[in-house]
Amino acid sequence: MSPTEPEGIRRQSTTRRRRTVRLRTLLILLAVVPTVAMGTQVTLTAQRLLAQSEQLRADVAAAEKIGAPLYTLMVDMQAERTATAAQWAGAAGADGELRARREATDLAAAEFRRLADDPARSFGEVTRPLDKLAEYRQRADTRSGTADSALSYYSGVIGKVIQVYQQEFSHAEDAELAQASRPVVAMLQATEMVAREDTVLALAGPSGDLSFAGYDQFVSALGAQRYLHEALIVPHLTARDQRFYDRVVGSHDWQTKTRIESAVLSGHKDIVSGIRLPAEIRGWQSAHANFSVQMTTLNIDLARSVLTRGEAKADELQTEVAWLIAGSGGGLLAVVVVVVFTTRSVLRRLHNLHVRTVTVAEETLPDVVARLQRGQTVDPGALPAVSGDRDEVGRISDAFARAVAVSVEGHRQLAAERHGFGLFASGIASRTGNLVSRQLSLTEDLQDTFGHDEALLAELMRADQLTVGMRRQIENLLILAGGEVPDPHTDPMRVADLLREAASEVEDFRRIERQALDETSVEPSAISQISHLLAELLDNATRFSPPRSKVVIRAELVTDGLSVEVEDRGPRVSPERYEEMNGRLHEAPPYSVLAQNAHRLGLFVVGHLADQLGATVTLRRSVYGGTSAVVILPQQLLVATDEGQAPRASEPRPRRELQAPPPALELLPAPAPAAATATATAAADAALVPTVPPEPEPVVHTSAGLPSRRTKAPAALAAPAAALVRVPATAARPALPERVPQTHIAEQLREPRAPETTVRPDTATPEEVADAWADYEQGTQTVEEELRREQP
Numbered sequence: 001m002s003p004t005e006p007e008g009i010r011r012q013s014t015t016r017r018r019r020t021v022r023l024r025t026l027l028i029l030l031a032v033v034p035t036v037a038m039g040t041q042v043t044l045t046a047q048r049l050l051a052q053s054e055q056l057r058a059d060v061a062a063a064e065k066i067g068a069p070l071y072t073l074m075v076d077m078q079a080e081r082t083a084t085a086a087q088w089a090g091a092a093g094a095d096g097e098l099r100a101r102r103e104a105t106d107l108a109a110a111e112f113r114r115l116a117d118d119p120a121r122s123f124g125e126v127t128r129p130l131d132k133l134a135e136y137r138q139r140a141d142t143r144s145g146t147a148d149s150a151l152s153y154y155s156g157v158i159g160k161v162i163q164v165y166q167q168e169f170s171h172a173e174d175a176e177l178a179q180a181s182r183p184v185v186a187m188l189q190a191t192e193m194v195a196r197e198d199t200v201l202a203l204a205g206p207s208g209d210l211s212f213a214g215y216d217q218f219v220s221a222l223g224a225q226r227y228l229h230e231a232l233i234v235p236h237l238t239a240r241d242q243r244f245y246d247r248v249v250g251s252h253d254w255q256t257k258t259r260i261e262s263a264v265l266s267g268h269k270d271i272v273s274g275i276r277l278p279a280e281i282r283g284w285q286s287a288h289a290n291f292s293v294q295m296t297t298l299n300i301d302l303a304r305s306v307l308t309r310g311e312a313k314a315d316e317l318q319t320e321v322a323w324l325i326a327g328s329g330g331g332l333l334a335v336v337v338v339v340v341f342t343t344r345s346v347l348r349r350l351h352n353l354h355v356r357t358v359t360v361a362e363e364t365l366p367d368v369v370a371r372l373q374r375g376q377t378v379d380p381g382a383l384p385a386v387s388g389d390r391d392e393v394g395r396i397s398d399a400f401a402r403a404v405a406v407s408v409e410g411h412r413q414l415a416a417e418r419h420g421f422g423l424f425a426s427g428i429a430s431r432t433g434n435l436v437s438r439q440l441s442l443t444e445d446l447q448d449t450f451g452h453d454e455a456l457l458a459e460l461m462r463a464d465q466l467t468v469g470m471r472r473q474i475e476n477l478l479i480l481a482g483g484e485v486p487d488p489h490t491d492p493m494r495v496a497d498l499l500r501e502a503a504s505e506v507e508d509f510r511r512i513e514r515q516a517l518d519e520t521s522v523e524p525s526a527i528s529q530i531s532h533l534l535a536e537l538l539d540n541a542t543r544f545s546p547p548r549s550k551v552v553i554r555a556e557l558v559t560d561g562l563s564v565e566v567e568d569r570g571p572r573v574s575p576e577r578y579e580e581m582n583g584r585l586h587e588a589p590p591y592s593v594l595a596q597n598a599h600r601l602g603l604f605v606v607g608h609l610a611d612q613l614g615a616t617v618t619l620r621r622s623v624y625g626g627t628s629a630v631v632i633l634p635q636q637l638l639v640a641t642d643e644g645q646a647p648r649a650s651e652p653r654p655r656r657e658l659q660a661p662p663p664a665l666e667l668l669p670a671p672a673p674a675a676a677t678a679t680a681t682a683a684a685d686a687a688l689v690p691t692v693p694p695e696p697e698p699v700v701h702t703s704a705g706l707p708s709r710r711t712k713a714p715a716a717l718a719a720p721a722a723a724l725v726r727v728p729a730t731a732a733r734p735a736l737p738e739r740v741p742q743t744h745i746a747e748q749l750r751e752p753r754a755p756e757t758t759v760r761p762d763t764a765t766p767e768e769v770a771d772a773w774a775d776y777e778q779g780t781q782t783v784e785e786e787l788r789r790e791q792p
Contacts, residue, residue, distance in 0.1 A: 024347055031339030035332055042328040046321045053317035056177070060310045062168065066115050066123070067303060073108040073126075074161040074188070075296065078195035080105045081154035082202045084140050088147045089205025102137065109133070122167050129157045147203060148213065155196065162188050179236065180309050184302045186232035191295055193225030197261070198288050204277055211274040222261050241302060248294045256287035349393045357400055360384055368408055372415045383408060425477050432474050439467045465507055472505055475532060476605045487528035492521035492639040495555045495562065498531060503553070505535035508542045515554035520562065521639040526613060530633065533609040533617075534564060536602045537629045541568035545626060562633040570626040578619050585610065585617045613637065 080101040087094040109130050116123035136153040139145055166185045200218040204210045210218070229249075237245055248254060260280050267278035360383075368378050384401040387394060443464050450456045493501075496516035503512045522530060534553065541551045549569035556563055573581075585607040610617045614634045622628035 023350065024343065027339070027343040027346065031335065031343070035335055038328065038335075039332060042324060046324055049317045049321045049324070053314040053321075056310045056314040056317070059168065060307050060314070062118065062121065063303070063307055063310075066112070067165075069108060069111045069115055070126070070161055070164065071188075071299070071303075073105070073112050074158055074192075076101065076105040076108045077154055077158050077161075078192070078199075081151055081158075082195070082199045084137075084154070085147065085151060085199045085203040086205070088140065088143070088150070089203050091202070091205055105133075122164055126157065126160045126164055129153075129160060133157075151199060151203070158192055158195075162192060177306065177309055177313060181306045183233050183236045183241070184299065184306055186228050186236075187295070187299050187302060190225045190228040190233060191292070191299065193221040193228065194257075194288070194292070194295075196221040197225075198284070201264075201277070201281055201284055204281075208277040208279075208281065209271060209273060209275070210268075210277055213274075215268070215275050218264065222265070238305070241298070241305070244298055244301065248291060248298060251291060251294065253287040253290035253294075256283055257291060260284050260287070346393065353393060353397055353400075356384065356397075360400075360404060365404065365407065369411050372408075372411050375415070375419065378408065378412075425480075428477060432470065436467060436471050436474065439463075439470075443467060468505060469507060472532065472535060476536075476601060479532075479605050479608050480601065487525055489524040489527045492524055492641075493527050494519070494521050494641055498522055498527065499534070499553055499555060499564075501527075502531045502534035503538060505531070506538045506542055508547075511542055511549070511551050512538055513550050513552045515552065517554060517556035518562075519641045520557060521641045522562075522633075523637050523639055526637045529609050529613055530637070533606055533613070533615075533631065534566070536606050536609075537566045537617075537631070540602050541566050541570065541627070541629070544568070545570040558632070560632055561635040562638055564631040564633065566629040566631075567622045567624070568626045568628075569624050572625055573619075573621065573627060578621070581619050585619070 080098070083094060083098040083101040087098050112123075113127055113130070116127060132153070136150055140150045162185065165188055197218055200210070200214050200221070203214055234242070234245070260283065263278045263280040267280070269276040269278075364382055368382065371378055384397070384404055386398045386401045388398065443460055447457065447460050447464075450460070494516075495518070496514070499514040499516055503509045503514060506512060538551060538553060545551060545568040551569075552565075552567045554565050554567075581603055584603045606617055609615075610631070614636070616632045618630050620628050620630070
């Protein structure tokens with residue numbers, strides 16, 4: 001809590017938890033989202049259909065309102081263009097005809113302007129060119145410019161009229177109406193092409209002479225109107241319109257038109273200024289006047305037919321919208337009913353499943369597990385059974401039943417394993433404990449009787465070391481079985497003495513070099529556990545390192561407590577193997593893992609002890625290529641050492657009674673009396689204390705300047721006999737036992753090593769040293785491979 005924060009106010013967590021949506025909400029959303037989507041789609045579709053219907057009705061209304069005046073304007077403009085061409089050519093009576101045509105055009109233009117008041121439509125494309133009509137009439141009257149420029153104005157206005165028809169009344173958004181309106185627009189274009197032919201022939205005048213440009217315009221208009229009739233009009237006419245069209249094109253006037261067009265194409269004469277038309281053109285005006293009326297009637301019928309279809313299509317769209325809304329409303333109502341029913345059914349079944357699950361988890365399973373741990377039987381009817389339902393909720397219930405069955409079976413197997421292991425450990429510990437007690441008593445009696453014989457005393461010391469090693473293995477069994485190693489110490493122990501006690505548990509203790517860098521002590525309640533932990537690490541280091549190499553154990557104070565490092569010169573270990581071993585040290589594994597790694601039980605023992613002490617043990621590669629085990633003991637286990645406290649190197653180590661975890665293991669028989677043990681241990685320690693302080697051994701170098709690898713002679717054998725203090729006949733065994741023989745090394749290394757009284761300098765070359773190290777590493781790898789193959 002912050003110092004400035006008022007007491008009693010809990011600080012809010014900065015981590016925002018992700019909210020879980022309830023299943024009821026999800027089911028409702030599952031129904032609402034499609035319903036809303038469906039309603040939205042229906043609404044948009046209805047709006048689109050209604051808009052299309054309104055557009056059709058507006059087009060029909062606009063066509064009925066503006067279509068006839070617009071068509072009248074087009075016809076009058078065509079007639080005025082022909083009259084203007086006749087006046088330009090000097091035909092007789094052309095002036096009066098032109099005035100009449102202009103008056104008709106003015107009336108049609110005024111009517112069109114009055115009705116074309118909708119700014120949303122493209123009627124302005126026609127009204128704007130009509131504003132220039134007076135200007136082009138004046139040019140025609142004054143003959144300023146050419147005839148083609150004056151006549152082109154009329155053609156442009158007429159083209160705008162046809163374009164407005166195509167844009168406003170073709171109904172391109174509806175395929176059926178677009179197909180029906182296509183002949184109407186094509187018929188207007190064909191009528192315009194025929195009117196252009198009439199204008200070109202009128203421009204020839206009484207002389208019948210036509211310029212080359214005029215002749216080209218006639219030929220182009222003739223080809224366009226024939227293409228329109230054949231490709232865009234006839235194929236799209238209805239049966240009734242087709243019959244009317246056949247009557248028009250089969251009339252005498254239409255035949256006359258066709259004959260004159262053919263005569264112009266084939267019967268003209270070329271002159272210097274252009275061509276001279278044949279005499280047959282004199283019947284063109286009367287024929288054109290007759291069949292143009294028939295074509296106008298056909299155009300009006302086609303336009304009315306399109307308008308009628310538009311009205312019918314608008315009614316169909318409105319009816320479709322009504323059916324769409326009714327059907328969608330019924331479908332949405334059905335969806336709501338189904339969703340409500342389904343939601344209630346699913347939630348009811350899930351609630352029942354939840355109640356059963358909670359009952360099993362909170363009541364049934366704990367009772368079953370407790371009965372299994374007590375060794376009682378379990379009634380199968382008390383557990384949920386698989387019903388075999390095929391729906392989702394039933395499958396979830398069956399999956400939960402299977403999970404419960406697997407959990408119960410696992411607890412049953414675990415209880416059986418624990419019970420079996422407890423019985424196994426109890427039997428082994430009882431038998432072995434009896435043997436160890438008898439062996440210790442016998443060894444002490446022999447030491448008391450034959451302590452004056454130095455050779456026999458050395459053998460008795462070795463036997464005592466083996467017995468101590470057996471006792472440590474029994475302690476390992478107790479630790480792995482869940483028991484605790486009792487600690488008989490009542491006073492704190494200095495770290496230097498603790499390292500010495502741990503080293504005394506190892507058979508090859510002479511190879512261990514101890515370095516206590518700081519003066520501190522350890523709590524009495526943790527001395528035995530820490531000593532056992534360090535002894536396991538030291539035993540592992542001496543066993544898996546070369547026989548002549550040193551194993552260094554050093555202790556120093558760090559920020560988190562006391563750091564104890566055990567460093568050996570063993571074979572190389574891969575990072576993956578270090579990760580695996582550290583996992584065993586940091587977490588207590590099940591018995592199945594212990595059974596698979598029976599030859600590596602020391603790591604599991606260290607892990608259990610570290611967990612009990614609150615310490616951390618980490619394995620890593622050392623700078624010498626071997627393995628370094630770093631133990632961090634917490635500050636709570638340390639006690640400050642007084643400045644005047646004398647070291648207790650000769651203080652005897654009391655025997656520890658083995659205590660098994662109830663009820664799997666029974667208590668072992670008590671060992672020999674502590675007084676006799678203390679006396680024997682003190683006498684044996686005094687026998688190994690040299691009379692003069694040992695001098696540091698010189699470091700021998702090779703000829704290449706490299707440190708020479710050599711092996712120190714065992715202290716008990718290398719020291720001269722005169723340097724050892726004589727012990728009385730009643731002296732007991734020393735407190736430094738030896739380790740179990742290295743049964744995994746080569747046969748040649750099992751033989752007793754001859755003591756080296758002198759240190760010989762290493763004369764090997766660097767190449768020989770490198771070859772020797774290569775052979776050593778290859779040998780250690782071979783041993784490790786054999787150990788892996790021997791694992792069960």
